[in-house]
Amino acid sequence: MKILSGFHWLMLALVGVSLSALAAEVYKKPETFLQEAFNQQVPEPGLVWLVGDTGKKVEAILGHPPDALRERYWAKQGRSAWILEEVGKSRPITVGVVIRKHRIERLDVLIYRESRGWEVRYPVFTDQFRQASLAENGKLDVTIDGITGATLSVNALTRLARVALYLDSQVSDS
Amino acid sequence: MRRLRPGALFRWHRYAGALASVFLILVALTGVAVNHLDDVGLGDTRVTWSPLMSWYGLGVGAVPMTAFRAGDQVFAWVDGTLYDATGGESGKGGAGVRLAHRPVGAVAVGRLVAMASPHEIVLLTREGGDVVERLRDEDLPGRIVRLGAGGNQVFVQASGRLYKTDPSFLNWTAAARSESGTIRWSAAIAVPEAVKGQWRGEGLPLERVLLDLHSGRLWGGGAWMSDLSALAIVFLVVSGLLNWRQRNR
Numbered sequence: 001m002k003i004l005s006g007f008h009w010l011m012l013a014l015v016g017v018s019l020s021a022l023a024a025e026v027y028k029k030p031e032t033f034l035q036e037a038f039n040q041q042v043p044e045p046g047l048v049w050l051v052g053d054t055g056k057k058v059e060a061i062l063g064h065p066p067d068a069l070r071e072r073y074w075a076k077q078g079r080s081a082w083i084l085e086e087v088g089k090s091r092p093i094t095v096g097v098v099i100r101k102h103r104i105e106r107l108d109v110l111i112y113r114e115s116r117g118w119e120v121r122y123p124v125f126t127d128q129f130r131q132a133s134l135a136e137n138g139k140l141d142v143t144i145d146g147i148t149g150a151t152l153s154v155n156a157l158t159r160l161a162r163v164a165l166y167l168d169s170q171v172s173d174s
Numbered sequence: 175m176r177r178l179r180p181g182a183l184f185r186w187h188r189y190a191g192a193l194a195s196v197f198l199i200l201v202a203l204t205g206v207a208v209n210h211l212d213d214v215g216l217g218d219t220r221v222t223w224s225p226l227m228s229w230y231g232l233g234v235g236a237v238p239m240t241a242f243r244a245g246d247q248v249f250a251w252v253d254g255t256l257y258d259a260t261g262g263e264s265g266k267g268g269a270g271v272r273l274a275h276r277p278v279g280a281v282a283v284g285r286l287v288a289m290a291s292p293h294e295i296v297l298l299t300r301e302g303g304d305v306v307e308r309l310r311d312e313d314l315p316g317r318i319v320r321l322g323a324g325g326n327q328v329f330v331q332a333s334g335r336l337y338k339t340d341p342s343f344l345n346w347t348a349a350a351r352s353e354s355g356t357i358r359w360s361a362a363i364a365v366p367e368a369v370k371g372q373w374r375g376e377g378l379p380l381e382r383v384l385l386d387l388h389s390g391r392l393w394g395g396g397a398w399m400s401d402l403s404a405l406a407i408v409f410l411v412v413s414g415l416l417n418w419r420q421r422n423r
Contacts (some may be wrong), residue, residue, distance in 0.1 A: 029311075029312070030310070030312035031311070031312040034312065044344065044345060045313075045344050045345075046344075047307075047342070047344065067305060067308075068305045068306060068307050068308060069299070069304060069305065069306045069307070070307050071307075072307065072313065074253055083312070130175070139266075
């Protein structure tokens with residue numbers, strides 16, 4: 001007895017692909033990212049308040065008010081780690097950034113929730129942020145090559161890199 | 175051509191009339207009611223009867239919701255969104271704070287309110303309800319089951335153990351069992367009626383309900399039943415005329 005035809009299997013496969021696209025892809029747990037960043041010796045977190053001039057600057061970088069009034073960071077021996085979120089098109093992308101001497105040491109996509117643009121997770125893209133720092137005009141001092149079909153995700157990661165560098169400068173200077 | 179036996183047509187006429195009568199009476203009454211709602215001053219009447227609201231998918235029971243008291247404030251959570259419901263009203267006029275999972279408790283500590291769900295704690299300012307921070311899995315000691323306060327500290331029961339933190343929420347440390355006696359655990363309270371009302375809206379217009387009854391759309395397949403009733407009227411007219419003709423012969 002033939003229960004499901006080829007057409008039915010095709011439709012089921014399409015539904016499965018659609019549902020998987022809606023699910024969040026956890027590429028690396030934030031706690032794993034922190035352990036890697038600090039060689040299993042994660043320091044106590046600190047807080048930076050996104051109010052006053054700091055809040056206005058972050059808002060200018062993001063193009064919208066920050067989602068929360070304070071941001072958590074981890075700092076040890078001249079390095080700071082940040083776990084930040086920003087919406088690419090419709091859903092937030094979680095990114096981990098490690099900064100050393102005001103330059104990005106590494107940038108990892110930790111959780112990706114958008115339906116397209118996931119190519120930004122690959123090291124071939126994220127490695128472009130290595131050694132990037134903030135230029136005088138508040139933008140990155142390196143050029144980030146885009147990915148066709150992932151423009152909004154690329155822009156979101158670039159904004160987060162700028163926010164992380166700016167906040168690092170605030171906590172380092174203080 | 176085979177002729178219908180005398181009386182057979184009348185019998186079918188009788189059956190069709192009996193079957194269609196219920197629907198015809200309903201259609202007639204609702205039709206008259208809709209035509210004269212304004213005349214009797216019921217044009218703006220809305221229906222908030224819970225079973226009917228549920229039937230339309232607007233029932234409160236169908237929507238996950240809960241509420242907690244934190245200090246002198248009340249926070250209601252409705253289907254993934256958190257509202258300041260102090261004073262029985264949604265303080266933000268519907269523009270609430272996102273909290274994906276059903277909360278397990280809320281406490282007020284210092285100038286903050288903490289609202290906990292199993293995988294997230296949202297910190298809000300007591301004045302204004304602005305989001306201060308979202309503590310996610312990496313910032314929490316485990317899957318949160320209960321949230322409470324004691325003194326100037328916040329306690330959670332997570333992954334089978336008891337943990338505490340100060341109002342900064344930066345670090346969690348294991349709490350001694352002897353401290354459990356000082357904890358006031360947060361418990362859900364009844365969702366304010368005003369919040370339920372906001373979800374339901376003002377209710378359904380009576381005219382809408384009557385029109386749906388009239389067309390049969392109020393129940394599944396009802397439109398087909400109305401169509402059958404309409405066809406039954408045609409049959410009754412035709413069979414009635416034929417019966418009259420047969421009897422006159």
